[in-house]
């Protein structure tokens with residue numbers, strides 16, 4: 001798992017390390033790592049044009065020292081200083097000694113020079129940045145965005161809040177971010193994620209000074225470790241039985257997608273109960289289907305309730321019935337609307353509950369999501385005593401104790417009708433294995449979000465995706481995270 005940290009946590013961890021190391025040593029480590037990533041991105045360094053955007057803090061110092069190293073390898077480096085009086089003095093001398101040039105940001109030659117650069121290094125603001133970019137910094141940012149060079153942010157893209165990912169106005173649109181010591185949360189969540197590009201972590205020795213993270217990102221390997229493969233002793237019941245309560249006679253789509261996703265994730269046994277029975281039977285002969293309610297479905301190990309289920313009295317009764325059980329329940333879509341009216345239905349539960357709102361559904365519980373998505377998900381989870389999976393570009397999963405997962409596999413291609421129903425089915429299937437795997441509820445939800453994103457990425461390789469493509473790609477997504485070569489994945493190659 002990759003720990004995700006706030007700017008404050010990183011600062012607190014840096015303090016003892018700074019005290020224990022020679023002055024400037026940490027910055028040298030940072031600059032060496034930064035220059036080496038830039039060198040790799042450029043391929044050949046000799047003769048390449050590099051522009052440094054330099055602010056008044058240590059972030060600018062990192063850029064200047066890295067620029068000096070690149071100049072030492074023959075790059076043509078020019079530093080553009082936002083505040084020439086306050087630029088890092090030692091960094092500036094090092095750059096000059098290596099043959100680098102210096103310009104003030106106010107110099108009319110600066111924007112065209114940035115536009116022509118092969119690589120632009122954004123050292124305007126780091127974790128000490130507050131508020132949005134000022135006008136001069138915005139102009140340099142536009143010049144970089146309009147140029148053809150590789151845009152690389154130092155530590156964090158200038159203009160994002162390193163802890164929340166909030167962007168107030170304009171932020172540097174990096175293709176790569178070279179971050180030091182720890183991955184800052186703002187690089188993976190909210191608008192910050194879209195500005196960070198590919199994140200490269202450079203170790204500077206912060207390791208054991210960091211606190212245990214309270215926010216994490218799962219890797220493919222982490223997800224694989226949480227998906228127990230079927231064993232020789234398993235039968236269809238022991239792999240986890242999911243009950244899907246979704247859709248209606250008029251709108252069977254959500255039920256079909258949700259049931260299919262559950263089957264394709266963990267093909268033990270999926271039971272369906274509800275008005276879309278005919279549609280589900282036609283699409284998934286593998287499912288056990290009834291027109292009745294949850295009580296007619298047979299035994300299950302987890303319920304999924306809500307997608308396309310409506311908000312009438314009957315739907316409310318179904319929701320209340322499953323929430324009164326001691327089984328894991330995933331509450332989505334229409335059932336969230338119902339739950340927002342009667343949150344005590346979930347507050348009085350002790351069994352695992354996962355709510356999967358998007359922003360508008362989240363707001364029905366009282367407050368809008370706002371710009372701090374991790375904070376928002378944690379607040380609602382603590383308030384309701386349930387796991388909250390807040391959907392988004394980077395889906396955030398928070399448990400009532402505050403442990404949080406930020407999904408890294410999401411893609412904009414998933415913003416299409418029905419993909420939420422697929423996520424619910426996947427999550428239901430993973431939750432149904434809790435009885436045998438002992439998997440933590442928030443981790444189960446995070447595993448589902450990861451697989452959902454993986455399936456989305458695989459499907460999007462072939463062009464625009466629809467929700468059904470996600471279902472088709474799920475076995476391949478599971479195989480991908482578990483390291484199974486695609487050629488061995490049977491009919492999912494179609």
Ligand SMILES: NC(=O)C1=CN([C@@H]2O[C@H](COP(=O)(O)OP(=O)(O)OC[C@H]3O[C@@H](n4cnc5c(N)ncnc54)[C@H](O)[C@@H]3O)[C@@H](O)[C@H]2O)[C@@H](O)CC1
Nearest residue numbers: 014026027030057058059125126127128129130131132155
């Ligand atoms: N502390 C350390 O041990 C290390 C820090 N490193 C670098 O240092 C950075 C943090 O350095 P700083 O604390 O100097 O912070 P910054 O480099 O982010 O700069 C803060 C400075 O910018 C000004 N400022 C804040 N918001 C502004 C805005 N919106 N517009 C214009 N000016 C603004 C402040 O007055 C302050 O002087 C990290 O992000 C990282 O790049 C690395 O060198 C690794 C080691």
Ligand SMILES: [K+]
Nearest residue numbers: 122125156158
């Ligand atoms: K920066």
